[in-house]
Amino acid sequence: MKSTATTMDAYQLLHKGALALARAERQGIRIDMEYCEKKKAHLTRKIEYLTKKVEASPLYSAWSGLYHNKTNIDSNPQLSRVLYKSMGITPPKVTGNGEGSTDEDTLGKIEGVPALEWILEMRKLRKIRDTYLEAFIREQHDGYIHPFFNLHTVRTYRSSSDRPNFQNIPKRDKEAKRITRRALLPRPGHMLIEADYSGIEVSISACYHKDPVMIKYINDPSSDMHLDMARQIYLMPDLLKEGPGKLLRQSAKNGFVFPQFYGDYYANNAAGICEWAKLPSGRWRPGQGVASPTGGTVSDHFISKGITSYDQFVEHIKAIEADFWGRRFQVYSKWKESWVAQYQKRGYLDMYTGFRCSGIMKKNEVVNYPIQGSAFHCLLWSFIRLDEIMRKENWDTRLIGQIHDSIIMDVNPDELDYVKQVTTRVATEELPAAWKWINVPLSIDIDEYGVDQPWI
DNA sequence: GGAACTCGCCAC
């Protein structure tokens, strides 16, 4: 049943992986240079306009009064001093070093200083221009970027990417996504596709802890762990995935379930969920928060259920956390304990994929490393195998990159159906056949982006 | 003038 890998197997995976990734690096990704230059100039004009607005604000008067000819609108330490020392505002949040924070969340909480909104907008546009478009222009050669994919830099034996980093191109923010991804093109006459493993870290975690409740969630497509958690958190037993329930499910997934898997705890979760649901701190009043499927808003619903303040909500989430690990996923919880105990006894941990992590680790790291590492190794194995088939069968299609649980390909449209079929077979049949420790079904999604269309 | 640091922010 076990038949896990040896150190030599792990070495072979790294060796073959490095070769397959090098071929993708050499292939590269086509860049629309004309677009990048045009958009960069456009963003620069917008940033200059916002700069002028800030310079005409009362905030800037205080700022330049402090710093004179050293005044720098891009300096967060300067902004922190102006707001929290000079203007006497109490910092809504502080950084790890005890300085008043100037991140988006914090500035958003400060009222009566309209220039802060313009500063946040400038920050966002600068990020898009300087981290992405400029990097594409700087790193391109003959119209193609060649991001590196490293296998030797990450403690968990995941990968990293640099020059430029191909693994952090915006996806959540609609505007940033559109502007940056419009710069990336397939070769002329080709198209881009992205094949991603669905919920691979959850599936791989189940291979380690073998929790029957989790395995049932994975095996039964009609069940939905995140929806069940949303029902429990929002005290709505009949909540549906569609309509207004969609946002509540998302808040449960990204505000509770995933953070809990990474080792977070209820107080942070309560804050996270309230951010999603737009619920305030302090006492709750009717009409606050996002729309509720039960009618009215979520604060209306919570008040009707007896939860009338943020503090009461924290206690509610505390009880849900205790239920999550003490009842729902108790086998998972026991595995975490014994896995940590085993590490403390031996001083190292072994992954099913043959890799060993040693050295001083925190509990959360001990639990997370094998899951994160092994999940990526599933992707790497699939990447190597696809690269092998692609070359043996002389495909015109090319592998061009990888983002931890997904593979990006530059596809000849005539080969599309076949490429999709082989990719699905490799990822969902060949891999589980090769690695016997995989005890749950794996599935992938393939997104297609049309001929000469941006990867969005 | 470069190394090392902090902070903020993008991804999984």
Next chain:
DNA sequence: AAACGTGGCGAGTTCC
């Protein structure tokens, strides 16, 4: 008692 896992990178700043 503790309390979110893994990265890269740009800008500002400080140190040597």
